[in-house]
Amino acid sequence: MQFKSSVRVLAVAMSLAVLAGCSSTGGTQDAAMDGTGGAGNGVGTGTAGAARVSGSGLGEGAGQMAGSRLPEVRTIYFAYDSDAIRPEFQPVLDAHARFLRSNPDASVMLQGHTDERGTREYNLALGERRAGAVERFLSVQGVSPSQVEVVSYGEERPAARGHSEEAYAQNRRVVFAY
Structure with a gap:
């Protein structure tokens, strides 16, 4: 039991350290949808964001x-x-x-989300790309495509309200809904 408590404290401390070290570079998500504009094709760019891990709790590690x-x-x-x-x-x-x-009888819906920056259309597409990236990862790992469904909510269902980088980082996510 002491080990789980230590893991939780360590995970929270690391999350806060990452969050404190992040800074926004500003900008907008109104780039062209074909990947020719904005933040360098929209893949692997921008600030690191928060590494906060949530779900039903921080309990046991994924490993x-x-x-x-x-x-x-x-x-x-x-x-x-x-x-x-x-x-x-x-x-x-x-x-x-x-x-x-x-x-094999279990199924999951991958719900893609974005922060509020950018147009509604761009954010719906970005949320879908994020959920699609997770779907491709699962497929490569041997998960049947019939077990996975992708949906994008864009900016419509924020996890955190506010206009700070911390709130934005919590909203840029994919949620596994079983």
């Missing part, structure tokens, strides 16, 4: 979960104007892939 148990962490976060999966979330995605492979 400790059994393949047959539903992973606790059900949200991954993205950098500003990016659909690139960040390396720190690969263990979370691996845990979901193991669960879905072990449970």
